[in-house]
Amino acid sequence: MNNVNLGFLLSMAAEALLDPERPFLQGRESAEEYLKRFRVNDPEDIETVLKTSLRFSEFQEIGLYHKSGLFNTMVDYQHGMPMLPQALSPLFGKAMTEYFFQLYDDINFPNSPNPTFLELGAGQGFLAHDLVAHILSKSFGNEKRVTSVDAFRKESKFIITDRIQNSLGLLRRELSDLLEDERIKGKVEIQKLDALDFSLGQYQYGIIFANELVDATPTELIVNMGGEYYSIRVLPLNPNMESEEPAVIKKLSSSIGVKGIVPEKKFREALENGYSDQIKFVPVFVPLKYDKFLSHHAARLSSVRNINSDDFGGIYPVSIGLHGLFTSVRRSFQHGVVVLIDYYSFHNGHHNWNKAVNQFRFYRIGKMDIDFQIDPQQVTEVASKNGFEQVSVQSLRDLVSRHTGLIQDFEMNDLLRWATANRQLRGKQYPEIILRRGMQMAYETLISIAEGYAVMTYKF
Ligand SMILES: C[S@@+](CC[C@H](N)C(=O)[O-])C[C@H]1O[C@@H](n2cnc3c(N)ncnc32)[C@H](O)[C@@H]1O
Numbered sequence: 001m002n003n004v005n006l007g008f009l010l011s012m013a014a015e016a017l018l019d020p021e022r023p024f025l026q027g028r029e030s031a032e033e034y035l036k037r038f039r040v041n042d043p044e045d046i047e048t049v050l051k052t053s054l055r056f057s058e059f060q061e062i063g064l065y066h067k068s069g070l071f072n073t074m075v076d077y078q079h080g081m082p083m084l085p086q087a088l089s090p091l092f093g094k095a096m097t098e099y100f101f102q103l104y105d106d107i108n109f110p111n112s113p114n115p116t117f118l119e120l121g122a123g124q125g126f127l128a129h130d131l132v133a134h135i136l137s138k139s140f141g142n143e144k145r146v147t148s149v150d151a152f153r154k155e156s157k158f159i160i161t162d163r164i165q166n167s168l169g170l171l172r173r174e175l176s177d178l179l180e181d182e183r184i185k186g187k188v189e190i191q192k193l194d195a196l197d198f199s200l201g202q203y204q205y206g207i208i209f210a211n212e213l214v215d216a217t218p219t220e221l222i223v224n225m226g227g228e229y230y231s232i233r234v235l236p237l238n239p240n241m242e243s244e245e246p247a248v249i250k251k252l253s254s255s256i257g258v259k260g261i262v263p264e265k266k267f268r269e270a271l272e273n274g275y276s277d278q279i280k281f282v283p284v285f286v287p288l289k290y291d292k293f294l295s296h297h298a299a300r301l302s303s304v305r306n307i308n309s310d311d312f313g314g315i316y317p318v319s320i321g322l323h324g325l326f327t328s329v330r331r332s333f334q335h336g337v338v339v340l341i342d343y344y345s346f347h348n349g350h351h352n353w354n355k356a357v358n359q360f361r362f363y364r365i366g367k368m369d370i371d372f373q374i375d376p377q378q379v380t381e382v383a384s385k386n387g388f389e390q391v392s393v394q395s396l397r398d399l400v401s402r403h404t405g406l407i408q409d410f411e412m413n414d415l416l417r418w419a420t421a422n423r424q425l426r427g428k429q430y431p432e433i434i435l436r437r438g439m440q441m442a443y444e445t446l447i448s449i450a451e452g453y454a455v456m457t458y459k460f
Helices: 006-018 028-037 043-052 056-065 091-106 126-136 146-155 165-174 176-180 247-256 264-272 292-299 302-308 322-332 350-356 376-385 396-401 404-409 412-421 432-452
Strands: 115-119 157-162 188-192 203-211 219-225 228-237 280-287 315-319 333-343 389-395 453-459
Touching: 028 280, 028 350, 043 228, 043 247, 043 280, 056 219, 056 228, 091 126, 091 146, 091 203, 091 333, 091 396, 091 404, 091 453, 115 126, 115 146, 126 146, 126 157, 126 165, 126 176, 126 412, 157 165, 165 176, 165 188, 176 188, 203 322, 219 292, 219 302, 219 350, 228 264, 228 292, 292 315, 302 315, 302 376, 315 350, 315 376, 322 333, 322 376, 333 376, 376 389, 376 453, 389 396, 389 432, 396 432, 396 453, 404 432, 412 432, 432 453
Parallel strands: 115 157, 115 203, 157 188, 203 333
Antiparallel strands: 219 228, 219 315, 228 280, 333 453, 389 453
16 A cells, blocks of 8 residues: 555645645655644653643644534535545445345345444445435346345344534434335434544344545654654644743753744643634644553554555554444444554655644644545554454555446446436436536546545444
8 A cells, every 4th residue: 555646646636726825835854843832851840741732633623623623613614625425426335235245145134233423523325325216226246245235125124323503403404205105214324423433233133334534534643763663733823912921931942043942731621712823833742651541542553553664654643433333333232343444654654744734834723634644554453353354455546436327227326326326417418428428427537535544444
């Protein structure tokens, strides 16, 4: 998993297009300036940082999920850029469903019990919609899958969930036709659920899945600078603030050359009172051993050694919520499969350097995403510690490519679904042949982007 792909180039182009004011973000290269300046080695300064700053995952929680955070403020949900389940609708959902048929057929569970589908972090609901719609449709890629098709269609229940209110409204809208469909009346449920801590009772057999969830869950970052490991903390600053600072804060200010350090508590007060706009942030680096929480966590993960590979380039994201996700699944299901799809890190951690370090130059709460490209090996390690067995880790491009044959059977309603999912086509009418060609061309590009995504499958 170590290649510069089209997806990477397109995502960089998209970043530049989204905000032409923003200079190019150059991964570790442009992070060097921060690394030199904001590395804190003096024990007294380290203590001050630990007391005044936010841990990265806390900062991320605010940036994404506070009432003024990205997921609650963006009208178009994620910065207006459609994610793959939407842009590749309905093929993405259909391909995933075919994959679930295959898993259900290939992995033997006691008496083939009725499956309960659970989507975590469903967002706007494109994947959930296209999955259920495909199960109800007549065309399947493989007619041999009669047992699974029958089980899914007649016996399944679909629990579609997210943690934020904003998403629940979008889900109800996106799934409205299926919620009313007589064939599955009462079988599709939309629920508010924390994917990292839930308990649904004890279902027999679950098909649990999520697209781009892990990258939006609490992450801590470890950085390797000249062989020393550091934890990234986030320091709020208000350069215009005139107030008496305790001596230790003055000392830290002069050590790292910044003005107006706002202690964490004060920052949270400003946030609640709606005055956080003037606050800026800098990443500061403290030796990992002083950050007891993260060093403890990291010591239990052998995958942290990947930090020095070309895929990570010296920055390593630790997804601290994974254990909670897998234990919650075990609490709620006796058996089943978990399928997680997420961007993986490559090209020397370029994306992660930009998100964890470089973007602070411009960062404003609620305006920018704080997502990380993950390590599938870490997911597998945490899964296996919780009694899950890896079935496969494959690229989403390979998985979807295996099902492009479905496209030739697309009916007009599938083409219209694609057209409505793609905002720029909404409300316009095109002849079928133009729609079909446009869709195929868009799919070709998007399927190549999907190379950057790992589909991680575990059974239990
Ligand atoms: C990047 S979006 C992906 C949305 C959707 N799966 C898609 O592919 O379009 C991440 C989603 O995960 C949700 N999320 C993040 N943390 C969560 C948690 N702990 N429990 C449930 N949902 C969560 C967010 O609210 C958001 O809707």
